[in-house]
Amino acid sequence: MALTAAELRRRSLAPFTDKAGTFAPLKAAVFVLVVAPGVWIAWRYFTGNLGGFPLKVLLNETGLWGLRFIIVTLAITPLRRVLQWPKLITVRRMIGIAAFTYSAVHLWVYVPYMAYDWGRIGSEVVLRFYLLVGTIAVLAMLPLAVTSTDAMVKRLGGARWRRLHQFVYAVGVLAMLHFYLLLIKTYDPEGHVLAGSLVLLLLYRVLYAWRGTMPTPWLIGLSIFAAAATMIGHAAFFAINSNGRLSAWAFLSSNFTLDGWMNPGWIVLALGLGVTLAGWIRQRVSPKERRRGRLDAGAAAG
Numbered sequence: 001m002a003l004t005a006a007e008l009r010r011r012s013l014a015p016f017t018d019k020a021g022t023f024a025p026l027k028a029a030v031f032v033l034v035v036a037p038g039v040w041i042a043w044r045y046f047t048g049n050l051g052g053f054p055l056k057v058l059l060n061e062t063g064l065w066g067l068r069f070i071i072v073t074l075a076i077t078p079l080r081r082v083l084q085w086p087k088l089i090t091v092r093r094m095i096g097i098a099a100f101t102y103s104a105v106h107l108w109v110y111v112p113y114m115a116y117d118w119g120r121i122g123s124e125v126v127l128r129f130y131l132l133v134g135t136i137a138v139l140a141m142l143p144l145a146v147t148s149t150d151a152m153v154k155r156l157g158g159a160r161w162r163r164l165h166q167f168v169y170a171v172g173v174l175a176m177l178h179f180y181l182l183l184i185k186t187y188d189p190e191g192h193v194l195a196g197s198l199v200l201l202l203l204y205r206v207l208y209a210w211r212g213t214m215p216t217p218w219l220i221g222l223s224i225f226a227a228a229a230t231m232i233g234h235a236a237f238f239a240i241n242s243n244g245r246l247s248a249w250a251f252l253s254s255n256f257t258l259d260g261w262m263n264p265g266w267i268v269l270a271l272g273l274g275v276t277l278a279g280w281i282r283q284r285v286s287p288k289e290r291r292r293g294r295l296d297a298g299a300a301a302g
């Protein structure tokens with residue numbers, strides 16, 4: 001029996017069940033994970049536990065979770081392929097909607113943060129580049145969120161829907177740029193880890209589109225490249241912030257000292273190689289993929 005558009009919409013947005021209506025543990029777990037930070041932030045806000053300037057903390061926390069979920073959304077397709085875990089696709093929409101919700105709340109918090117001074121809000125958004133790119137990112141996420149239901153996929157047709165949803169990569173770049181420009185003011189090592197992860201995911205996307213496959217050695221190479229790019233970006237960031245007093249080279253070499261083992265570049269490398277290793281192990285225990293002799297199954301598009 002053909003489902004109505006309303007039923008398709010309801011089923012595709014149901015947080016605990018799959019399309020057949022049965023309980024889906026992965027979806028339920030991810031739902032709890034995406035909602036928990038919001039509940040925690042809201043609870044701290046409404047109980048007066050967000051410090052002396054709660055709106056500022058609210059702004060930063062919602063922005064950070066928005067960006068984290070954008071990166072996780074971009075990671076779903078590569079993870080699904082490398083780990084040969086098709087079910088991951090069932091949570092991509094939920095994480096994408098979470099990314100949009102946190103980012104939209106972040107934008108909305110900016111209004112009371114600016115004391116509802118609409119004239120100033122308008123001029124700041126237009127004149128400050130980091131706000132302009134952030135606003136474009138939120139606006140670009142809106143059509144993606146609206147068309148995220150199965151009914152909309154059906155209405156637009158698979159190919160058009162996929163073309164539209166490729167904008168999520170542009171959203172990732174714009175949102176990252178917004179944060180990167182802010183990092184100049186407030187150093188946060190996580191920003192560099194997120195930027196390095198974005199480099200890794202974008203390169204994965206480009207290479208996969210080019211070759212239609214991603215053998216294990218390529219994944220290792222990609223991880224090393226993204227880690228090196230993170231280290232260079234991180235060193236350049238410090239050199240620029242020291243107004244030329246310290247050389248980027250000194251910062252770059254600090255990665256190879258005992259104190260530098262937790263630097264963002266190493267974290268990006270650990271993430272990339274960790275996923276590669278997990279995929280390699282998965283390939284060993286999956287005879288079908290082992291026969292193919294490659295890590296990446298190149299399953300359905302997405």
Ligand code: HEM
Nearest residue numbers: 060063064066067103107110131134135137138175178179
């Ligand atoms: C997808 C869109 C966006 C994402 C992912 C995002 C993300 C972030 C992140 C990660 C931070 C830094 C948080 C921290 O320092 O811990 C931040 C700060 C901030 N964002 Fe956004 N943002 C977005 C859009 C916007 C928009 C549209 C506006 C306003 C028009 C905005 C205004 C701000 C402001 C004012 C800050 C704090 C600046 C400061 O610390 O002085 N953001 N954002």
